[in-house]
Amino acid sequence: MSRFAQYYIRYRHELAPYEWEGRQGHLASLFEKDDSIEFYLGEGSDRKVYKHRVYHLNTARSITVMRFANDIDIPVERDFEPAIAKDEPSCFVIIDNRANLRTVAIQKRKKAFSNTRQVAKIISTVIDQQLNNKYCYGFEILPDYYPVDLFTVWQNKQAYAQSLRFGVPDMEKDEVLKMVNNLKSKNHDYFDDSLMGPLLEVLLAQRQAKYKGHYTVMPEDKKTALYLDKTSIFMRNLLTFAEATGEPVELVTSDGGTFRCFIDNDEDVSDKIVCHEFNDSYLEILFKKTKRDGSIAEPEDLLKAEGEVVELMNSMKHEVKIEEEEEQAA
Helix, strand or coil: CEEEEEEEEEEECCCCCCCHHHHHHHHHHCCCCHHHCCEEECCHHHCEEECEEEEECCCCCCEEEEEEECCEEEEEEECCEEEEEEECCEEEEEEECCCCECEEEEECCCCCCCCHHHHHHHHHHHHHHHHHHHHCCEEEEEECECCCCHHHHHHHHCCCEEEEEEECCCCCHHHHHHHHHHHHHHCCCCCCCCCHHHHHHHHHHHHHCCCCCEEEECCCCCCCCCCCCCCCHHHHHHHHHHHHHCCCEEEEECCCCEEEECCCCCCCCCCCECEEEECCHHHHHHHHCECCCCCECCHHHHHHHHHHHHHHHHHHCCECCHHHHHHHHC
């Protein structure tokens, strides 16, 4: 499994833009083939080129998976003398360029790049130059941050809220109870620890049995939205648990959107980029056409891999209404 940081695209409306309305098509043209664009930083002798390969999903051609590589010099010893060996570690970047969508997922892989911001900077700098030169408008890739307050997001999305997913951190029961006790003095209107002991016993047993590490809550009637609830003892205990453990809560909407939020957090968390867990072996299949065991990937394997990528991007979905984007840019 790998972690993918969530970013989004913003087009900048410069003076006298040319064919501004075709911006998503312009971006698509830059990824038609591997050599449609060259990514680099620096000029002259300082210029460094970053190799890349692209794969367009057959089931969703506007989603592009990119393998993005970084040449790294590694000190070695050959014949008892210091030498330099070349390594080319890569990370995956997924660009969702479907209608009205602006999502970019960047794999966190320190072996290739120190952080995902570095990858976003390289890609956005070059694309910005290309679009400015050809069409006179700008481009940037920006991080999506965790919202500070779950209740604000829940209030705004409650007509579409489908479920809440609570993470199960690797903490001992006594440690969690100590954090819960510290919350009493804050007098939150959702605080309740009446069920905390039994709740922690269940979650601890779940972790010890190696079952998937999250707890999902949804309405009994699937057609009913999960409305904002600070009144039920059950929900109050779950919210208190999430606040005590410092884990973000996932709010899932009926259209597949996922919002990761902290519970009424007093701290500044604006520098925490939203991340998603994803099995990168599906991406390896797309490029290598082989499975992890070395066997040839069958058509159904490729179809499965593409489906998983689409599901990932749907959970990250950064949607923009074209009319609003144009109004803000004008």
